[in-house]
Amino acid sequence: MSEATRILVVDDDPRIRTVVRRGLAYEGYRVVEAASGEEGLEKAREHLPALVVLDIMMPGIDGLEVTRRLRSAGDEVAILMLTARDEVKDRVVGLETGADDYLVKPFSFEELLARVHALLRRKAAPAGEVLRFADLELDVDAREAHRGGRTIELTTTEFNLLLLFMRHPRKVLTRDVIMEHVWAYDFEGESNVLEVYVRYLRGKIEADGESRLIHTVRGAGYVLKE
Amino acid sequence: MSEATRILVVDDDPRIRTVVRRGLAYEGYRVVEAASGEEGLEKAREHLPALVVLDIMMPGIDGLEVTRRLRSAGDEVAILMLTARDEVKDRVVGLETGADDYLVKPFSFEELLARVHALLRRKAAPAGEVLRFADLELDVDAREAHRGGRTIELTTTEFNLLLLFMRHPRKVLTRDVIMEHVWAYDFEGESNVLEVYVRYLRGKIEADGESRLIHTVRGAGYVLKE
DNA sequence: GGATCGTCTCAGCGCGTTCTAAGGTTCGTT
DNA sequence: AACGAACCTTAGAACGCGCTGAGACGATCC
Numbered sequence: 001m002s003e004a005t006r007i008l009v010v011d012d013d014p015r016i017r018t019v020v021r022r023g024l025a026y027e028g029y030r031v032v033e034a035a036s037g038e039e040g041l042e043k044a045r046e047h048l049p050a051l052v053v054l055d056i057m058m059p060g061i062d063g064l065e066v067t068r069r070l071r072s073a074g075d076e077v078a079i080l081m082l083t084a085r086d087e088v089k090d091r092v093v094g095l096e097t098g099a100d101d102y103l104v105k106p107f108s109f110e111e112l113l114a115r116v117h118a119l120l121r122r123k124a125a126p127a128g129e130v131l132r133f134a135d136l137e138l139d140v141d142a143r144e145a146h147r148g149g150r151t152i153e154l155t156t157t158e159f160n161l162l163l164l165f166m167r168h169p170r171k172v173l174t175r176d177v178i179m180e181h182v183w184a185y186d187f188e189g190e191s192n193v194l195e196v197y198v199r200y201l202r203g204k205i206e207a208d209g210e211s212r213l214i215h216t217v218r219g220a221g222y223v224l225k226e
Numbered sequence: 227m228s229e230a231t232r233i234l235v236v237d238d239d240p241r242i243r244t245v246v247r248r249g250l251a252y253e254g255y256r257v258v259e260a261a262s263g264e265e266g267l268e269k270a271r272e273h274l275p276a277l278v279v280l281d282i283m284m285p286g287i288d289g290l291e292v293t294r295r296l297r298s299a300g301d302e303v304a305i306l307m308l309t310a311r312d313e314v315k316d317r318v319v320g321l322e323t324g325a326d327d328y329l330v331k332p333f334s335f336e337e338l339l340a341r342v343h344a345l346l347r348r349k350a351a352p353a354g355e356v357l358r359f360a361d362l363e364l365d366v367d368a369r370e371a372h373r374g375g376r377t378i379e380l381t382t383t384e385f386n387l388l389l390l391f392m393r394h395p396r397k398v399l400t401r402d403v404i405m406e407h408v409w410a411y412d413f414e415g416e417s418n419v420l421e422v423y424v425r426y427l428r429g430k431i432e433a434d435g436e437s438r439l440i441h442t443v444r445g446a447g448y449v450l451k452e
Numbered sequence: 453g454g455a456t457c458g459t460c461t462c463a464g465c466g467c468g469t470t471c472t473a474a475g476g477t478t479c480g481t482t
Numbered sequence: 483a484a485c486g487a488a489c490c491t492t493a494g495a496a497c498g499c500g501c502t503g504a505g506a507c508g509a510t511c512c
Contacts, residue, residue, distance in 0.1 A: 092337075095337075104330060114321070118344070122344075141396065142397065142398060142449065142451070143449075155444065155470085156443075156444065156445030156470095157470070191471075191472075192471090192473085192490090193470080193471060195488095195490065196472090196491085197471095198489095198490090199490070216488090216490090218478090218479065218488065219480090219487090219488075381457085381459085382459095384458095417460075417461075418460090418461080418501090419459080419461085421499095421500060421501065421502090422459090422460070422461090422502090423459090423460095424500095425501070425502070442499095442500070444468065444469065444499065445468095445469075445470095
């Protein structure tokens with residue numbers, strides 16, 4: 001993506017959060033923090049991170065429950081679980097619940113970074129990935145789309161935008177979220193680039209009499225749905 | 227692959243060896259066992275495995291030393307290290323020594339299998355002698371290409387670049403990826419070597435009225451496709 | 453020492469991509 | 483129905499990416 005990958009760090013221990021935040025920020029990631037499971041779920045919805053570093057042991061909603069809720073909401077975000085105890089059971093339960101990998105505390109930052117890289121490579125850009133929605137396909141490797149038997153070439157911005165939609169189908173994406181992900185704008189600078197690019201995309205993927213896929217939600221943003 | 231992938235399991239604990247051997251054999255791998263570091267080095271030389279599952283704690287030559295010797299002998303085999311103690315230092319030293327990944331004992335077989343798969347995917351080095359794409363052939367041994375009945379001589383850099391494309395057809399390779407693979411740059415300074423070499427390649431493999439094979443993807447990189 | 457080959461730098465330019473801006477259209481609210 | 487806000491559409495300006503040709507530099511061979 002044009003902008004730095006977002007990572008959400010959920011841990012009730014502020015020291016862990018700080019270490020992880022600083023290290024990942026130094027590596028060029030955009031880091032969002034949450035001090036509890038509740039806050040984690042909220043921030044995940046708000047920022048659409050590519051990966052969540054999630055402590056398993058937390059008061060209130062613990063890491064396992066956060067994972068369960070994210071997954072049952074259809075969120076496929078990469079989850080790296082931090083387990084305090086070194087017990088097979090914990091790790092297995094974590095993976096069964098829907099986490100993608102785990103790391104046993106205490107860990108060095110280098111270990112965390114290695115797992116983060118591996119996960120992002122595996123999850124965010126798996127080889128041969130083809131995203132599908134309705135009769136629309138997005139070939140991530142080739143950076144091209146397919147619909148109605150034709151191949152659709154996309155520019156970088158068009159691709160990034162469509163990728164965001166395809167990764168969050170049926171979910172209303174607000175203007176702010178889209179702008180942050182595709183254009184890296186922190187600030188609304190009064191621009192209609194987004195509308196222009198939605199039009200470009202529609203022109204390419206909704207040719208002729210094909211059904212509309214990118215719908216406008218007035219006052220909110222856009223959704224990918226039938 | 228024409229033959230089953232070979233995996234060498236080095237551990238002084240026969241129970242571990244048995245569990246791992248049975249599981250991996252069930253998955254279709256050819257498993258070779260060794261009960262000590264010395265035997266491990268010997269079997270590695272003899273069988274040229276694609277991956278070594280290596281216990282770190284062994285009497286005599288331990289896992290770290292085995293790794294060191296393999297690496298200093300130029301062996302790039304994938305190494306998955308088994309560490310008994312859950313101490314950061316052990317794991318980090320293991321990775322620094324040249325291991326590719328580690329697993330903390332006790333582990334479930336599923337965990338082991340996941341790591342083995344990931345490692346093989348990452349490290350696998352397909353040594354095809356002649357790569358083909360469309361009407362273009364790349365003879366890896368002779369380091370020359372063929373198209374339209376003629377033989378195309380390539381310089382080292384041209385060959386490496388074309389090899390990368392041929393190994394990832396129809397996949398957009400970003401500038402960074404190409405630079406890392408072909409030039410091993412940390413890309414500090416801006417350079418357009420890549421563009422220059424793409425031009426050289428195009429000049430050689432897309433002579434006259436032949437169709438374009440290396441396509442530019444503006445803002446991203448290049449793709450090999452029809 | 454000269455010639456050839458391979459690698460890489462540099463600067464100018466063309467053109468695709470991105471974005472702005474202005475006017476038009478639709479929608480929701482009253 | 484009327485109004486303003488939100489969104490759509492279009493054209494074209496501005497930007498910068500990638501292409502190109504020339505040549506500097508070092509290595510190798512004669």
